[in-house]
Amino acid sequence: MQYKLLATMASGLEALTAREVQALGYEERTDNGKVYFEGDETAIAKANVWLRTADRVKIIVGQFTATTFDELFEGVKALPWDHYLPLDAEFPVAGRSVRSKLHSEPDVQAITKKAIVDKLATVYHRHGRLAETGKTYPLEVSILRDVATLTIDTTGPSLFKRGYRIAKGEAPLKENFAAALVMLTNWHPDMPFVDPTTGSGTIPIEAAMIGLNLAPGMQRHFAFEDFAFMDPEILQQVKDEAMDQADFDRELDIQGFDLNPQMIEIAKENAKQAGLSQAIRFKQVAVKDNQLTAPRGVIVSNPPYGKRLGELDAARQLYKEMGEVYRPLTGWSKYILTADLEFEKAYGAKATKRRKLYNGTIRTDYFQYWAKRAPRQ
CATH class of the missing domain: 3.30.2130.30 (VC0802-like)
Known part of the structure; x- marks a missing residue:
């Protein structure tokens, strides 16, 4: 039908x-x-x-x-x-x-x-x-x-509930929104990928799933499984085909950093639940101490927005540190999501492009700093 x-x-x-x-x-x-x-x-x-x-x-x-x-x-x-x-x-x-x-x-x-x-x-x-x-x-x-x-x-609990996140931080991104942030970049699986404010690791996990062509709904159940007009073999066949399409042999260079050691442990646990422990490296590192040596790559960050009283100054200090560390990396594309519309001033450079998005009910901008093109060989 x-x-x-x-x-x-x-x-x-x-x-x-x-x-x-x-x-x-x-x-x-x-x-x-x-x-x-x-x-x-x-x-x-x-x-x-x-x-x-x-x-x-x-x-x-x-x-x-x-x-x-x-x-x-x-x-x-x-x-x-x-x-x-x-x-x-x-x-x-x-x-x-x-x-x-x-x-x-x-x-x-x-x-x-x-x-x-x-x-x-x-x-x-x-x-x-x-x-x-x-x-x-x-x-x-x-x-x-x-x-x-x-x-x-036909879905039941929202599709953002992939099933791998068993622990989360204070203000976690929904999984489908994190996937969208990755898909809005110029990242390809053969490029380094870094999330310097990784929290519970959702952005790197979604990037790894994209990089390995893993279907996001493999670990969960759906409302339609109980529908009388749905043959239960159909879902199993779709999941079997999805498993065949996954590229588990692909080598990925995906890293997630965070200043909070507890969040790093949470991120590792979530990656393990997703079956991606080997695909992502999580490490406790402050933004100001990021050392990215590869000539090209992609940075995606969802840093604190400074929405609460007294937190804006700390958030803007972090944005300033981001600018100092990342601006010299001209071969890297940087994508930073925040609700602070004055972000560019703190970062120290005007974005190549801004895209308006809603993180839940919060109006945010996705500030995009595109890499300079590599010279032709």
Whole structure:
């Protein structure tokens, strides 16, 4: 069966996710925070296993205009819920409404739930409430500018939960956002890669997974594994194919530094959980003591932002040290994420390019300092 599918992601990462969907072999259409594509059950499994930058993969059951609760009820009831939900399905309904006449989200949820119950009761010839004692099918009704979209979440816990991070620091990056930071650079697996403020090691771990072509969803479970219409062999086949595509023999030069020895131990533990202990070297080193001897490479850093009272001066001192150490490394590209929009002043150089991104709800800029091109041989 062919499904209309939807991948969601953080604002600003749409182009990356679209490129990933294309790489899986599917045509896509991009909107704000969304990438639409079509595919069968294998596409659902592949998207969940392979997408590094997405949050979720959803099946679109239907879309229609709804400006009254009667229109919402009838529109939901007309959809083919029996194609997806067995009689005993548990189907919690989440609801969102933005810039729409039906702005009461609790009412939108309740009416959607009632309409689905009515549809299933009619199809399965049942009266009254449904038992909902079976597997869970997470549903969402989202109304944007009076257009209702009904979806089934195939992912479960967000795709950023890869399964390898058993310990984390004070302000950890989500795994899919860390992967995006790596994918927005000019890094190739044959180049040195350094994260000088590594924290729990998420950026180097994601870089290693990219470098070895490891699918990010290999270690986790998904909501669709419980769906009656999904053959369980499909996911196993997708994971087996992903394992065959991994390049475990590739030599990587990836390092993560941090001033805090406790964070270095946490990073090592997470890398071990990811099966990447041999691919990454973690070391306790202060930024001002970084000694990078290779002529070319890539630095990616998510340093402290100095958002808390009294911490901005310390953060800007760190940015100043970064500038003093990294500016002379003209063969290295530097990519630094921070919410301090005055970063360039402390660093001591204007960025080649700035890209606006959202780290959760925090507005940040990705300051990019591109390396000088190597002379032609």
